[in-house]
Amino acid sequence: MTDIPNTTQAPSATHPHPLVEMKNISxxxxxxxxxxxASVDLYPGEVVALLGHNGAGKSTLIKVLSGAYRRDEGxxxxxxxxxxxxxxxxxxxxxxxxxxxxLAVADNVDAAANLYxxxxxxxxxxxxxxxxxxxxxxxxxxxxxxxxxxxxxxVKALSGGQRQSVAIARAILFDARILIMDxxxxxxxxxxxxxxxxxxxxxxxxxxxxxxxxHDIHDVFDLADRVFVMKNGKxxxxxxxxxxxxxxxxxxxxxxxxxxxxxxxxxAMKVA
Amino acid sequence: MADMTQPTTPPPHTSTGTSASxxxxxxxxxxxxxxxxxxxxxxxxxxxxxMVGALLIIWIGFHILTGGLFxxxxxxxxxxxxxxxxxxxxxxxxxxIVTRNIDLSVGSILGFTGxxxxxxxxxxxxxxxxxxxxxxxxxxxxGGVIVGGLIGTLHGVIIAFLNVPSFIVTLGGLLVWRGATxxxxxxxxVAPMDANFRLMGGGTEGSIGATWSWVVGVIACLAIxxxxxxxxxxxxxxxxxxxxxxxxxVLAALGxxxxxxVVSIANHYYWPVNIARRYAEANGIAWPETGLLIPHGIAxxxxxxxxxxxxxxxxxxxxxxxxxxxxxGGNPEAAELxxxxxxxxxxxxxxxxxxxxxxxxxxxxxxxxxxxxxQGELDELYTIxxxxxxxxxxxxxxxxxxxxxLGALLMQSLQSGMVLLGIDTPFQRVVVxxxxxIxxxxxxxxxxxxx
Numbered sequence: 233m234t235d236i237p238n239t240t241q242a243p244s245a246t247h248p249h250p251l252v253e254m255k256n257i258s259x260x261x262x263x264x265x266x267x268x269x270a271s272v273d274l275y276p277g278e279v280v281a282l283l284g285h286n287g288a289g290k291s292t293l294i295k296v297l298s299g300a301y302r303r304d305e306g307x308x309x310x311x312x313x314x315x316x317x318x319x320x321x322x323x324x325x326x327x328x329x330x331x332x333x334x335l336a337v338a339d340n341v342d343a344a345a346n347l348y349x350x351x352x353x354x355x356x357x358x359x360x361x362x363x364x365x366x367x368x369x370x371x372x373x374x375x376x377x378x379x380x381x382x383x384x385x386x387v388k389a390l391s392g393g394q395r396q397s398v399a400i401a402r403a404i405l406f407d408a409r410i411l412i413m414d415x416x417x418x419x420x421x422x423x424x425x426x427x428x429x430x431x432x433x434x435x436x437x438x439x440x441x442x443x444x445x446x447h448d449i450h451d452v453f454d455l456a457d458r459v460f461v462m463k464n465g466k467x468x469x470x471x472x473x474x475x476x477x478x479x480x481x482x483x484x485x486x487x488x489x490x491x492x493x494x495x496x497x498x499x500a501m502k503v504a
Numbered sequence: 505m506a507d508m509t510q511p512t513t514p515p516p517h518t519s520t521g522t523s524a525s526x527x528x529x530x531x532x533x534x535x536x537x538x539x540x541x542x543x544x545x546x547x548x549x550x551x552x553x554x555m556v557g558a559l560l561i562i563w564i565g566f567h568i569l570t571g572g573l574f575x576x577x578x579x580x581x582x583x584x585x586x587x588x589x590x591x592x593x594x595x596x597x598x599x600x601i602v603t604r605n606i607d608l609s610v611g612s613i614l615g616f617t618g619x620x621x622x623x624x625x626x627x628x629x630x631x632x633x634x635x636x637x638x639x640x641x642x643x644x645x646x647g648g649v650i651v652g653g654l655i656g657t658l659h660g661v662i663i664a665f666l667n668v669p670s671f672i673v674t675l676g677g678l679l680v681w682r683g684a685t686x687x688x689x690x691x692x693x694v695a696p697m698d699a700n701f702r703l704m705g706g707g708t709e710g711s712i713g714a715t716w717s718w719v720v721g722v723i724a725c726l727a728i729x730x731x732x733x734x735x736x737x738x739x740x741x742x743x744x745x746x747x748x749x750x751x752x753x754v755l756a757a758l759g760x761x762x763x764x765x766v767v768s769i770a771n772h773y774y775w776p777v778n779i780a781r782r783y784a785e786a787n788g789i790a791w792p793e794t795g796l797l798i799p800h801g802i803a804x805x806x807x808x809x810x811x812x813x814x815x816x817x818x819x820x821x822x823x824x825x826x827x828x829x830x831x832x833g834g835n836p837e838a839a840e841l842x843x844x845x846x847x848x849x850x851x852x853x854x855x856x857x858x859x860x861x862x863x864x865x866x867x868x869x870x871x872x873x874x875x876x877x878x879q880g881e882l883d884e885l886y887t888i889x890x891x892x893x894x895x896x897x898x899x900x901x902x903x904x905x906x907x908x909x910l911g912a913l914l915m916q917s918l919q920s921g922m923v924l925l926g927i928d929t930p931f932q933r934v935v936v937x938x939x940x941x942i943x944x945x946x947x948x949x950x951x952x953x954x955x
Contacts, residue, residue: 321843336841340834340901341827349831350842352824359822367742386834 249312251276251441252410257296257306266292268465269306269498274410274441279432281444281456281473283485289465290445291414297443298330298412299323310410329403330412337399339388343380344369346387347402372401376431393424397431404440411435411442417451429455449485453478463488466499545751551895551950555910558943559917566921573924577772581800583913583920584770585706585871588805589614589864590883591912594890595816596860598908599826599853601891602833604900605663605670607854609677610861610887613655614880616681617858618865621648622694622875625701641701648862655681656858660851670854678884686877695874705870706803708779714771717801721767728759771799805867809909812863817905819856829853833901889936890915893943915939 250273259267267289274280282290295301297308299320308315310326317323323330337346344365353361353368366383373380377397387395396416403411416432417425432442432455446452453459453473461468461484468484471494480491488501543550566574573579593610600607625644633640659677663670696702703710712720732752739746747755775783775798783798784791820826828849832839839846864883869875894911896903918939922932 332841336835336838338831338834338838338901341830345827345831346838349827349839350844352827354824359818360824360827363738363742363744366744370744 249309250274251278251311252297253307253309253312254293254297255307255309257293257303257308259292259296259301259304265465267296267303270462270465270467271306271497272460272467272470274443276409276439276441277436278458279436279442279444279456281446281452281459282462283446283449283452283459283481284462284468285485286447288447288462288485290462292465293462294412294414294443294445297323297410298328324406327407327409328412329406329408329410331396331399331403331414331416333414333418337387337395337402340386342386343373343383343390343398343401346398347372347405349402351406368405369401372405373397376401376404376434377427391424392420393427396420396424396428400431400435404435409440411440412445413442414445415447415451416444418446418448425451449478449481453481461485463499467497468499468501469494469496471495545748546755547747547751548755549904551947552904552907552910554950555894555907555914559910559914562914562917562921566917566924570921570924574921577769579920579924580769581773581803583916584806585803586920587909587913587916588706588803588809589868589871590886590890590916591809591909592812592864592867593857593860593883593887594894594908594912595813595905596853596857597887597891598816598894598896598903598905599820599829600670600857601888601896601898602829602900602903603850603853604833604836605850605853606888607659607670607674607677607857608884608888609655609659609674609681610857610864611880611883611885612678612681612685613652613858613861614865614868614883615685615877616655616688617648617652617862618869618879619685619688619694619875619877620651621645621701621862621866622697622869623688624648625698626694626696626875629698636699638700640698641704644698644701645704645862645866648865649859652858652860652862652865653855654858656855656861657851659858660854663854664847664850682881685879691877693874693876697870697873697875701866702870702873703804704808704866705868705873706805707871708775708800710804710870711770711800711802712804712807713801714799715801717767717771717799720802720807721763724763725760728763729756732756767802770802773800774798775800805871808863808867812860813905813909820905825849825852830901835901886912886915889940893940895947 252272252274254270254272257267257270258265270289270293272280272282272293282294284290292301296303297317299317299322302318308317315326317326317328320330338349341349344362347369348365353364355361370383373383377394380394380397382390382394387398390398400411400413413432417428420428432444435442444452444456449459456473458470458472459476459481460470461481463485468488469490471481471491475493476491480493483489483491484494488499490496490500543553563575593614597607597610621644624647625640629637629640629643655677659670659673662668662673697705732755736746736752774780775796777795780796780798781791783789784796789796820829828839828844828846831842831844832846832849836846865880868879872879890912891903891908892898892911893914894904894907894909896908915936918936919932922935927935
């Protein structure tokens with residue numbers, strides 16, 4: 233896809249450092265190498281899809297970034313600086329926010345309550361400042377999803393796409409610069425998937441870097457600028473989505489076969 | 505999924521036809537629109553309104569069946585006093601059930617804390633302070649509240665940190681604290697209570713009289729008006745859509761009318777002739793030919809219950825703790841991921857429940873003028889029923905304090921109505937049980953429609 237050529241062509245020119253650089257990350261559980269010598273990077277305003285079968289190690293790799301797991305080896309650089317991420321709180325300090333597949337919203341309260349859950353604004357009396365929270369919710373949601381009007385209703389009453397935008401708004405409300413989205417469109421219908429796609433494009437324009445994790449290439453291929461494919465804990469290779477076809481990426485996922493348009497990684501199939 | 509949407513405030517716009525739940529299926533469309541528009545503008549919770557409607561039907565029904573005995577100032581005054589104890593506990597039960605827990609031990613905690621307070625004021629404190637010391641009542645109450653809070657905390661810790669289901673912990677508590685109640689005095693009833701303590705139970709002495717009732721009523725009206733003005737001002741500050749001005753006036757007028765109506769009813773229940781005569785003699789007032797009409801005014805236990813209701817509503821809707829309670833009820837996982845210390849919230853909820861049981865125990869021991877072994881038996885069921893009839897969803901996340909208190913009033917109305925009709929106790933239970941099931945069924949239907 234070449235619909236946004238500027239951001240895909242010259243990220244390194246405008247940004248000397250990648251937003252995130254994960255170098256030679258390894259992590260093993262009881263002797264099994266879940267992630268083995270994997271390196272990925274992400275530039276501001278870029279969408280990178282992390283593809284692979286279930287158990288390929290993509291979720292484990294990204295959980296190292298979100299602070300859920302600690303790596304055994306390798307380095308994480310944020311804006312070119314080494315970053316120590318030991319837990320999810322550390323990750324939040326670096327502006328890394330994760331949107332879980334389950335969305336992790338409380339269905340029974342409204343959008344503002346969800347956006348500020350755990351970080352509520354309070355008045356000088358110590359009570360909830362609902363009006364102020366609603367005001368900034370309106371502002372953030374207006375940016376993400378101008379059609380969103382249902383501020384006073386419990387999130388349960390919203391459509392899947394609207395709930396997704398609430399979850400995303402929750403992440404970016406606190407100045408996230410790096411967004412991790414786990415299977416963002418897995419549970420959504422076509423129209424809602426399109427809505428989330430618009431949302432992601434909007435976030436790109438704001439210079440936020442996004443990791444999309446999926447086992448289904450069709451979910452994310454059109455949204456991503458680059459794809460990283462993982463297999464058996466190793467990076468098979470990466471490519472600009474403009475340089476490869478869906479079938480070629482599928483070949484990378486299933487066989488580990490790297491097409492000419494892609495850069496091979498440590499996990500690439502050895503040509504006999 | 506049984507938990508469905510309960511819009512606490514109806515949506516400002518009803519874009520889809522299905523969400524127009526407020527309109528009754530009237531044949532005249534314009535009429536229906538007017539009703540819908542009224543509820544939308546005033547943002548009155550239609551579910552709560554339905555409960556008030558049910559309550560009025562029950563009241564009027566009993567009034568007719570008893571030949572005009574039900575809707576008298578005397579009966580309504582007694583109804584309010586009888587409701588107070590369960591209503592106090594129901595406010596806490598809402599938070600318990602909202603977080604997908606249950607508390608079966610409230611009746612036993614009431615019994616135990618009541619006994620503790622009884623022993624404190626009838627045996628321990630007099631030995632130390634002497635009889636009729638002015639501080640006796642508050643020390644006894646404080647002792648009961650502390651014990652209640654500790655019992656609740658213990659339950660909460662076992663539930664939250666040892667991961668034993670609340671049903672089991674509080675079922676155990678039901679047996680343990682009922683047994684413990686017996687051991688405090690080896691089964692003996694403790695009586696009488698301290699004179700000041702007894703005021704919490706209501707009665708002729710335990711009412712605040714006409715003047716103070718009006719003072720309370722006027723203060724309540726001013727508070728309602730101030731709250732409406734403040735809310736409007738807040739929304740204006742951020743340029744949010746506001747209710748139309750007429751709707752604000754309607755709400756303020758309605759609120760004040762209800763408050764002043766209640767005060768007026770309480771002030772129309774006069775002291776019994778004997779007590780009034782004794783009072784007149786004691787104070788050297790000449791007994792008039794027409795009789796001396798001394799109004800009761802609002803009963804102190806009712807004031808306590810209303811005060812508890814206001815405080816609990818504040819906790820549930822205006823504080824971070826309340827927000828967390830509802831978030832945990834809606835999605836425990838999301839609450840946890842948002843960094844909420846869900847276990848501590850659970851402990852605090854049960855602690856609060858224990859404290860409320862002690863307050864309810866104070867009301868009921870004061871009213872009975874004795875602490876007995878059997879005090880509060882079956883109250884757990886009435887409390888849970890009140891909360892559920894009041895719209896608290898057993899699947900969690902949904903419930904209001906006001907609804908639960910109305911639920912308690914509704915249950916008490918049924919019972920006292922049946923007493924007036926001379927229906928015997930076993931059949932009263934049959935009716936209350938059936939009403940509980942029917943109420944929840946109606947609520948399920950309502951929520952399915954509202955969705």
